[in-house]
Amino acid sequence: MDTAQTFRLRSYGKDFRTGRCANGDQVLIGLLCPNLVLFRFDKGGTLMGRELRPWSFPAPLRNGVYAIYDPMFQTRLAEQIAGWQAELGFIQEPIIVRRFFDDEQWVGIELPEDENCAFVFWWAKDYWMNAAGEVEST
Numbered sequence: 564m565d566t567a568q569t570f571r572l573r574s575y576g577k578d579f580r581t582g583r584c585a586n587g588d589q590v591l592i593g594l595l596c597p598n599l600v601l602f603r604f605d606k607g608g609t610l611m612g613r614e615l616r617p618w619s620f621p622a623p624l625r626n627g628v629y630a631i632y633d634p635m636f637q638t639r640l641a642e643q644i645a646g647w648q649a650e651l652g653f654i655q656e657p658i659i660v661r662r663f664f665d666d667e668q669w670v671g672i673e674l675p676e677d678e679n680c681a682f683v684f685w686w687a688k689d690y691w692m693n694a695a696g697e698v699e700s701t
Contacts, residue, residue, distance in 0.1 A: 571696030573657045579686050585652025596629050608660040619643050
């Protein structure tokens with residue numbers, strides 16, 4: 564995999580958030596059931612590692628599926644993410660990262676065969692991104 568090329572990622576609603584830590588590291592953080600997941604990149608965009616934290620307030624199960632859009636769960640999830648962001652000195656902003664892929668979490672960047680987008684970002688599902696790092700479709 565060619566990791567020289569860089570890609571801009573921007574936060575997308577409640578799905579995932581991008582930003583910078585107080586120490587200058589770039590981070591990507593969000594929910595991948597049943598954990599909060601954080602990917603850390605250096606200033607040049609190289610992946611340095613991944614951290615997992617179990618959710619502190621599990622989503623209710625409905626018919627065997629996590630109800631992640633449950634209002635109480637969303638409130639508690641937002642609180643847990645905000646707490647982690649505070650620990651990091653997180654400032655939300657776009658990040659620029661090198662191509663990576665984490666097979667365990669199924670998160671990363673893939674180049675599309677379809678030329679209608681700049682790249683595909685995988686975070687529990689596919690996000691078709693433009694060059695500005697904005698989601699064009701999912």
